[in-house]
Amino acid sequence: MVSHGPIERPGDHVIAISGSGGAGAITAGSILLDAAAKSGRYGLLTRSVGPQIRGGEAAALVRLSDRPLSCGAEKFDTLIAMDWRNIDRFIAEIPLSQDSTVIADPKAGDIPDAISQSGATVVEIPLQALAAEIDNGRPNMVALGAAAALAGIPSDAIIDVIGKKLEAKGSAVIEAGIASVITGGAAAADAMPCPPAHDGTRDGAERWVISGNEAAGLGAVRGGVRFAAAYPITPATEILEWLAAGLPKLGGTLVQAEDELASINMVIGASFGGTPSLTATSGPGLALMIESLGLATASEVPVVVVDVMRGGPSTGIPTKSEQSDLNIAVYGFHGDAPHVVVAPLSVSDCVFTTSWAVHLAEAMQVPAIVLSDQFLGQARAVIDRPADVAFIGRREIAAQPANDYCRYAVTASGVSPMAIPGTAGGRYTADGLEHSPSGNPSSRGEDHAAQLDKRRNKVDGFDYGSHWADLGGDADAETAVLTWGSTAAAANEAVSATDMPVRLIAMRLLSPPQTDQLAAALAGVKRILIVDQSHSGQFQRYLRAFYDLPGETRSLHRAGPLLFGPSEILQALEEWS
Amino acid sequence: MSTSAQPAQLKASDYKSDTKPVWCPGCGDYHVLLSIAKALAEHGRPPEQVAVVSGIGCSSRIPAYTNCYGFHGVHGRSLALATGLKVARPDLTTIVAGGDGDGFSIGGNHFLHACRRNIDLTYIVMDNRVYGMTKGQPSPTTEPDWDSALSPGGTGLRPFHPLVIALASGANFVARSFSGDVNGSARLIYEAIEHPGFSFIEILSPCVTFRPDEREWKKLAHPAVVEQTDDPARAARRIMTDDGFNTGVLYRGSRKPFQAHTESVEATVTDLEKDFVL
Numbered sequence: 036m037v038s039h040g041p042i043e044r045p046g047d048h049v050i051a052i053s054g055s056g057g058a059g060a061i062t063a064g065s066i067l068l069d070a071a072a073k074s075g076r077y078g079l080l081t082r083s084v085g086p087q088i089r090g091g092e093a094a095a096l097v098r099l100s101d102r103p104l105s106c107g108a109e110k111f112d113t114l115i116a117m118d119w120r121n122i123d124r125f126i127a128e129i130p131l132s133q134d135s136t137v138i139a140d141p142k143a144g145d146i147p148d149a150i151s152q153s154g155a156t157v158v159e160i161p162l163q164a165l166a167a168e169i170d171n172g173r174p175n176m177v178a179l180g181a182a183a184a185l186a187g188i189p190s191d192a193i194i195d196v197i198g199k200k201l202e203a204k205g206s207a208v209i210e211a212g213i214a215s216v217i218t219g220g221a222a223a224a225d226a227m228p229c230p231p232a233h234d235g236t237r238d239g240a241e242r243w244v245i246s247g248n249e250a251a252g253l254g255a256v257r258g259g260v261r262f263a264a265a266y267p268i269t270p271a272t273e274i275l276e277w278l279a280a281g282l283p284k285l286g287g288t289l290v291q292a293e294d295e296l297a298s299i300n301m302v303i304g305a306s307f308g309g310t311p312s313l314t315a316t317s318g319p320g321l322a323l324m325i326e327s328l329g330l331a332t333a334s335e336v337p338v339v340v341v342d343v344m345r346g347g348p349s350t351g352i353p354t355k356s357e358q359s360d361l362n363i364a365v366y367g368f369h370g371d372a373p374h375v376v377v378a379p380l381s382v383s384d385c386v387f388t389t390s391w392a393v394h395l396a397e398a399m400q401v402p403a404i405v406l407s408d409q410f411l412g413q414a415r416a417v418i419d420r421p422a423d424v425a426f427i428g429r430r431e432i433a434a435q436p437a438n439d440y441c442r443y444a445v446t447a448s449g450v451s452p453m454a455i456p457g458t459a460g461g462r463y464t465a466d467g468l469e470h471s472p473s474g475n476p477s478s479r480g481e482d483h484a485a486q487l488d489k490r491r492n493k494v495d496g497f498d499y500g501s502h503w504a505d506l507g508g509d510a511d512a513e514t515a516v517l518t519w520g521s522t523a524a525a526a527n528e529a530v531s532a533t534d535m536p537v538r539l540i541a542m543r544l545l546s547p548p549q550t551d552q553l554a555a556a557l558a559g560v561k562r563i564l565i566v567d568q569s570h571s572g573q574f575q576r577y578l579r580a581f582y583d584l585p586g587e588t589r590s591l592h593r594a595g596p597l598l599f600g601p602s603e604i605l606q607a608l609e610e611w612s
Numbered sequence: 613m614s615t616s617a618q619p620a621q622l623k624a625s626d627y628k629s630d631t632k633p634v635w636c637p638g639c640g641d642y643h644v645l646l647s648i649a650k651a652l653a654e655h656g657r658p659p660e661q662v663a664v665v666s667g668i669g670c671s672s673r674i675p676a677y678t679n680c681y682g683f684h685g686v687h688g689r690s691l692a693l694a695t696g697l698k699v700a701r702p703d704l705t706t707i708v709a710g711g712d713g714d715g716f717s718i719g720g721n722h723f724l725h726a727c728r729r730n731i732d733l734t735y736i737v738m739d740n741r742v743y744g745m746t747k748g749q750p751s752p753t754t755e756p757d758w759d760s761a762l763s764p765g766g767t768g769l770r771p772f773h774p775l776v777i778a779l780a781s782g783a784n785f786v787a788r789s790f791s792g793d794v795n796g797s798a799r800l801i802y803e804a805i806e807h808p809g810f811s812f813i814e815i816l817s818p819c820v821t822f823r824p825d826e827r828e829w830k831k832l833a834h835p836a837v838v839e840q841t842d843d844p845a846r847a848a849r850r851i852m853t854d855d856g857f858n859t860g861v862l863y864r865g866s867r868k869p870f871q872a873h874t875e876s877v878e879a880t881v882t883d884l885e886k887d888f889v890l
Contacts, residue, residue, distance in 0.1 A: 072890050243888035253888075256881050262700045284879040288699050288872040293725035297692035300685065304665070304696030307683055308704070312696065330686045420885075456681035456697075456704055459660045464675045464682030475631060475676065476684075 041110035041130070042532045042601045046101040048186045049108040051129045052178050053094035054117035056084075059175030064095020065415065066200055067182050070192040071099045072244050072417040074233045079382070080415040081107050083125040084354065092121035094129065099186055105381035105416065106524035109600040111135055113185050114155070115178045117162055118143040122150075127597070131155040136227065138162075138181055140174070160222045169218065171211035180219020187230040190220060241420040247411035248315075250385035250421075251341050252277035255313045257386065257423070258393025260339070261287030262312040264301035266294055266320060269353040270409040271343035274315040299324035302338045303331050307465055309455035311397055311430075315341040318360045319350065321404070325367045328402045332372040332490065334465040335443065335451070337396035337403075337430060341389060344408040346595045355596030356409035358520055358568040361577060364404045365546050371487055373494040375403035376546035378520035380505055382416040387424060388543060391502060394426035399493050400450060406545070408568075410598060411521045436461035441472040445485050449493030494547050503544040503552050512536035513586075514608060515557060518566040519545060519574060526566055528601035535608060548581035561586040564607055570594035624649040627659050629679045634670070640791035640817030640826075641671050644738050647794050647815075648678065648707065651801035655705065662705045665694040667719060669711040670745050671738035671817065680707075688718030691726040691735065698731050699872050705805060706732075712739045716752040716772050723774075727781035730809040731870040736801065737774065737812070738791070740819035740826065748822035774814050775851045779844050779863055784809030786847065786863040790833035791817040796859060803861060809869040816857070829857070836860035 050067065054060040061082055068080045078099040084091065098108040111129050115138040116122065126149045131137065133154035139146060140162040150157065160181060166172035176197075183193050197212045223229055245253070252274045255263070263282060265275035279289045287310075292298035295316055302312035316324065321342045331338050344360045346352030364376045375395045379388035389405055396403040433440060433452035442463040444451045451472075454461025468476040469483050477483070505523065508516070508530040515538040518526045523541030530539045540556050542549075557563065563584055567574035572592035578584060591607045593599065627649040635641050652662060662680040666672035668687035675682025681704075685693050694708045715723055715737045726735065741758075743749040749762040752772035759766055778786050785807040789797040797815055804811035816833060818826035836858040841847050847863035 069890060242890055243885075244890060245888045249888070253881075253885065256884065262696065264696060281884050283873050283875045284884065285881065286874060286878050288874065290695065290699055290872075292692065293721055296689060297695070297722055297725070300689040300692035301696030301699075303685070304683070304693035304698075305700035306696075307693075308663075308697045308701035310700040312700070327686055327689060334683070334685075420889075454681075456663050456701060457661055459658065462660055462679060462681050464664075464684055466676070466684045467686055468684060476673075 040602065042528060042605065044100060047108070048099045049111045050097045050113045050115065050182050050186060051094050051111050052097070052115045052175070052182060053092070053122065053125070054175065055120040056091040056093050058093070058117050059173060060093045060117065061095045063175045063179040063182070064097050066179055066193065066196050067097050067186070067188070068415060068417065069196040069200070069244055070183065070188050071186065072242055073192040073195060074189050076101060076233060076417065077103045078417045079104055079107060081410070082413065083128045092124055094125050096129065103418065105383070106528055106601065107598070109602055113138065113182065115182055116140070116143065117174050117178055119147050122147055138223070158226050160226055162219070165218050165222060166215055169211055169214045171207060172215045173211065176212045176215030177219035177222070180216035181223035183216065184220040184223040184229045187233045189232040190217065243418050243420055244415060245382065245418060246273060246413060246415045247379070247382040247385040247407060248273035248343065248413065249277050250382055251315070251379070251389045251405065251407055251412070252281060254386040254389025255339070255393060256281060256285060258390035259311040259397070260313045260393055261285060262302065262305035262310045263289040264292045264298035264314045265289055266292045266298045266316065268317045268320050270345055270412050271315040271317050271341065273412065274341055274343070295320040295323040296327065299327040299338070299340065303327060303336050306336050306338050307456070311337065311393055313339040313341065313393065315343065317343050317345050317353070318347045318363070321360060321363060325363070326369070328374065329368050329370060329372050330467040331402040332368065332374055333467045333469070335400040335453070335490070336465060337400050339389070339392050339396050339403045339405065341405040341407055343412040344406060352596055354409065356521070356568065356598060357595035358406070358408060358522065359570065359573060359594070360406060361545065361567070361569065361573045364406055365577060371491070373491045374401050374546065375399070375494065376406060377403065377544050378406040378542070379411060380520065380523040380541050380543055382411055382414055383418040383421055385411060386421040390424065391426065394428070395497070397430040398428040399497055400430065400453060401494060406520055408521050433458065433461050442474045443470055443472045443486060443489070445472055445489050448496060449489045449491070499544055499549065503542065503549040504556065505541045505543065506556055507539035507541070509536040509538060511559070512538045513559065513561040514538070514612065515540060515560045515563045516566060516604065516608070517563050517578070518542070522566050522568055522599060525599050525601045526604050529604035529608070532601060533605055533608065535612060537608060545577070550582055553582055557585055562611060563588045564604070564611065565590045566599060566604055567592050568595055568598060622653050622656060622658065624653045627652045627679050629677055631676050633677050634673055636821045638820040639670070640740065640819070641674065641738050643791040643794050644671070644736065644797065644815050644817055645674060645677050647797035647801055648709070648736070650794070650798035651805060654798070654802045655805050657705050661703070662707065663697055665690050665697065665706065665708045667710045667714040669714045669743070671709060671711040672714055674709045688714055689722065690714065691719060691722040691733070694733055695726065695729065695731055698733055702732070707734045707736065707805070709736045709738070712737060712741060712753045713743045713751040716774055720752070724777070724781045727778050727783040727810055727812065729870050730782055730784055730867055732808055732810070734801065734804040734811045735813070737814050738817035739774070739814050740817050740823060742819050742822045744819045744822055773852070775862060776848055778812040779848050779851065782867065783812045784865045784867050784869070785811035785861070787813045787861045789813060789815045789859050790829060790857070791815050792830045793833065793859065800861065807864065809865070809867055832857040833859055836862065840864050842866060
C-alpha cells in the first residue's frame with residue numbers, strides 16, 4: 036500500500052527488541068531509551084503487546100534521533116529477536132527491508148518466512164547461550180548490549196541506567212545485567228560493524244523521559260488540579276496511577292470510584308467545593324460520563340476529563356490507538372451544551388494541553404475534554420523540559436457576595452462569580468434544572484434563552500490566543516495538511532521531509548470551533564489534505580459542519596490500529612500535485 | 613453587640629429558604645425538610661458551612677428549600693457527587709438526600725459503595741415506595757402486587773431492603789424514621805450528623821397522591837422497643853424480622869471513617885518533576 040518509500044532521517048537509528056512475554060523485551064527497550072537520553076539523544080519508545088496480561092508476545096520499538104521526535108518509525112534498522120513465538124502477530128509493526136539487520140538466536144529455531152522474505156540480513160548471536168555463561172545472566176540484557184552497540188550508545192550510559200532501574204533487585208542482578216550487556220555488545224561488534232559510541236555531549240538543558248499519560252498527569256497538577264477520581268480503564272490508567280502517587284504529595288487526593296458515573300460526579304462535587312478536579316478515562320468511560328458532563332455544563336462547574344482514545348466502538352481494541360472519539364466529545368452532550376474539547380499534539384504537548392484544559396475549564400466554569408490517545412499516552416519519549424506556562428485568569432470567585440448575589444448572573448463575558456461553599460452570603464443550589472440567575476429552577480422561556488446565551492457566550496467569546504493550533508510548513512503554500520491531535524506528529528514529519536511547499540495546520544482546540552482563525556490560516560490555499568485516524572473520517576465531517584473550507588479537499592482517514600506514517604501523508608500530497 | 617458575645621442561637625427557620633416547594637399538599641417531605649432544619653439548628657454549624665446534595669425526584673428538590681449550599685445533580689449520582697465534595701472539603705457538614713428510586717434503583721451501586729467507603733456523610737432517603745415525579749411507577753421498595761400502568765398487576769418482585777443492604781455494605785449508622793414524627797426524625801438526623809462515618813436514615817415519607825394507602829403509616833410507625841446495638845448480625849436479624857415500621861437507631865457502629873491519604877511533608881510540582889529528569 037505504501038509506494039512512497041519510508042522517510043529517512045539522517046542520524047536516526049531504529050531498533051526493535053522482541054520476545055515472548057516475560058522475556059524482558061520492554062525492560063531492555065526502556066533501558067535503551069533512557070541510556071540514549073543520557074548520552075544526549077532524543078527518542079521514542081512504543082510497545083507492541085498482545086492482549087494477554089502476562090505472557091504472550093511483546094516488542095519494544097525504539098527510535099533514536101539527534102532531534103526531538105514525536106512519531107514512531109516506518110522502517111527498522113535492527114530487529115533483535117529473542118525468540119520467534121507469535122512473531123506474526125506484530126511483524127507488521129516492524130517493517131524491515133534489505134537495509135535492515137535481524138539478530139537472531141540460533142537456539143530459537145528456523146528464521147520465519149516473514150523475516151527471510153523481507154530481505155534483511157540475518158546475523159546470528161547466541162543470546163541464550165551467552166547469557167547462560169554469566170551468573171544470573173539474562174538474554175534480554177545480552178540483546179540490550181547488542182542494541183546499544185549498534186545504536187552507538189556508550190556503555191557507561193547503559194551501566195548507569197541499569198544501576199538505577201534495577202536498584203531494587205539488588206547488586207547481584209545489577210552486576211549480572213552489566214556483564215550481560217558487555218557480552219552482548221562484544222558479540223555484536225564481532226558479528227558486524229558497529230558505529231563509534233555517541234560522544235555523549237549534551238547542551239546542558241534538562242532532558243526528561245516521560246510517557247504521554249504521565250505528561251497528562253503532570254499537566255493536570257501544573258494546571259492546579261488537586262482532586263482526581265479514578266476508575267481504571269486501558270489505556271488511561273497510568274494517568275490515574277501517576278496522580279494517585281503525586282496528588283497526596285501536593286496536599287491533594289485521588290479517590291477510586293465504583294464506576295465512571297461515580298468518578299465524573301465525584302470530580303463535579305470536589306470542584307463545586309472549590310478544588311480544581313480531573314478524571315481520566317477512555318471511550319467507553321466517556322460515554323458513561325456524558326450525562327453528568329451535561330450537568331457540569333448546566334450547573335457551570337469546571338471539570339476536566341482526559342479521554343485516552345482507543346479503538347471503538349464498544350470494547351473495541353483497548354490496547355491500540357484511534358481518533359474516533361471526536362464525534363462523541365464534540366457532539367455527544369444532550370441539549371445545547373457548550374464545552375471545551377482540546378487535543379495534545381505530541382507526548383510532550385500532553386503537559387501543555389492538559390494544563391491548558393484545566394485553565395480553560397476553570398476560567399470559563401465549563402467541562403473540558405482532552406482527547407489524547409493510546410499512542411500518545413503509552414509512548415515514552417525523550418523530551419526537553421516542557422516550559423512552565425502561566426495562564427492569565429483563574430476561576431472567578433465571589434469572595435464577599437453582596438445581598439443580592441446571583442450565582443448565574445448574566446454578565447458581559449457570560450462568566451459569573453462563583454461562591455464557594457463556606458462563604459457567608461453566597462448560598463445557592465447548583466442545578467442541572469434550568470434556572471433563573473439566582474439558581475432557582477425555572478421553566479420560563481426567557482430564563483432558558485438567557486442562560487443558554489450566557490453559557491454559549493462565555494465559551495465563544497473567550498480569547499484562546501494562538502494555542503488553538505500549531506501552524507507549520509510554508510505559510511504561503513497553496514497546499515495544506517489539516518489534522519488534529521496525535522496525527523500531527525506524522526504530518527509534521529511528512530511536511531518537513533518534502534521540498535513541496537505545504538502548510539501544516541494541526542488543531543489543538545476542537546470545540547468551540549475557531550472559524551476566523553482557521554479561515555486566516557487557510558487563506559490562499561487551493562488544496563487541503565484532511566488527515567485523521569478514524570474509519571469514517573470524522574474530522575472531515577466536523578470541518579464541514581463548522582468551517583468554510585477554500586478550494587478542493589481530500590480526506591485521508593483510516594481506523595486504527597495501524598497509524599499513519601509520514602510517508603503515507605507525503606504520498607497523498609505528491610499524488611495530488 | 614460586643615464582639616465577644618456568643619453568636620445568636622441558630623433556629624430551624626435559619627436553615628430554610630424562601631423557595632416554595634413543588635411538593636403536593638400532604639407530602640411527607642415537608643416534614644422531613646423541617647426535621648433537617650431542626651437537626652441542623654441543633655448541630656449549630658452556620659448554614660453556609662453545610663452542603664445538601666441530591667439527585668432527581670420529588671424529594672431531591674430539597675437542597676433549594678434549605679438555606680445551605682446545595683447541589684441538585686443528575687438522577688442517582690448524589691452520593692458520588694457528595695463523596696467528591698466531602699473528600700475535597702472535609703470541613704463542610706455534608707448531607708445527601710433523595711428518594712427510593714434515586715437511591716436504590718438508578719443509584720443502587722453508589723449506595724453500596726458509599727456505605728463501604730464510610731465517608732462522613734449523612735444520607736437521608738425519603739422512602740415513599742413510588743416514583744412520584746413521573747406520576748406513579750413502582751420503585752425498588754414497592755410491594756410486589758402494587759398495580760400501575762407501567763407494571764399492570766404489580767411487579768411480582770421482592771422489595772429491596774435498604775437497611776439490611778446498608779448494614780451488609782458497611783454503613784456505620786443505620787436508622788429508620790417516619791416523616792410525621794418531626795422531632796423524632798430531627799433527633800435521628802442530628803445523631804447521624806454527629807456520628808463519624810457514613811450514616812443512613814430511611815424516613816418513611818408518604819406519597820399521598822400516588823400512594824394514598826400510605827396515610828396509614830402514621831398508625832403503623834412505632835419506636836423500636838429494643839436497645840441500640842453495635843453488633844451488625846444482631847441488627848440485621850432485628851431489621852429483617854421486624855414489621856418494617858420500627859423507628860430509631862437500629863445500628864451504631866464504630867468503624868473508622870474514610871481518611872484521605874495525604875503525605876506529611878508537602879512537595880511542590882517541581883519536586884514531582886524530578887522523577888522524569890535523567
